[in-house]
Amino acid sequence: MGRMDRQQLADFLRTRRAALKPEGVGLPSGSRRRTPGLRRQEVAQLAGISVEYYIRLEQARGPKPSRQVLGALARALVLDHDERAHLFHLVDELPESECAGSVGEAPPTIRNLLAGLDDFPAYVIDACYDMIAWNAMAERLMGYLSGLAPEQRNILRTNFQGDAAPRLADPATRRFLADSVADLRASLARNPGDRRLKGLVDELLRTSPEFGELWADHRVTPRRATTKRVVHPEVGPLEFDCQVLDVPGTGMRLVMYVPQPDSATAAAFRRLAPVTSETPAPAA
Known part of the structure; x- marks a missing residue:
């Protein structure tokens, strides 16, 4: 160099x-x-x-x-x-994504945007799938994120820790996790020197045979919008579009769960809304 x-x-x-x-x-x-x-x-x-x-x-x-x-x-x-x-x-340095080093913070404008999104859940993740900011609806829908330790707010660790086989038996969950692993591989390909990305992959390869199986497929697919179907313990079945928007210059992405207008999911989100707080939870 x-x-x-x-x-x-x-x-x-x-x-x-x-x-x-x-x-x-x-x-x-x-x-x-x-x-x-x-x-x-x-x-x-x-x-x-x-x-x-x-x-x-x-x-x-x-x-x-x-x-x-x-x-x-x-x-x-x-x-x-x-x-x-x-x-x-x-300055004679190889660029890395914002995932390198410690977990970053969402830009103030994105945090303000999260605070103003009242109708549906939204959150910010980095390339390592750490959830670093979220709005009140996401807090309620996902089980009170602010009470979790930082490592418990990593989507990949949460899904692949312990015995992941039962989760992968569900076709929709397997498709989501397979897409997530393919997205992780794409991120690592773009940022081969990223220490946190490489460390996360090595950790999951050591601890999760299920992750290793999906990683061995060598799929490379950046995260795109998709339709998700889940069953919430309080409001029942939900179906919504999972929109993924890049936050320019940060390596972060804004994820929003957007239901169809006047759908059963939109009504379920409204039932969740009255018990949510008004301020997005802080990043860890």
């Missing part, structure tokens, strides 16, 4: 900062702004780094940022997938 290009990094950060509108990242626009885009201190605040450090980066005299700082800057500047990869390349 080459060397860190400080001048290109400085230019890239300045242009991306100037291209952002304050209201686009949840900040007030105000009327006293003399320059377009965000202020340096605002980017530093959004990224959780010191203003002095960020100024040095824009002046092409800062030290090489860590991978954690690069990820934070990518989120603060709302970089898309290609821009994020470019940011990593500028």
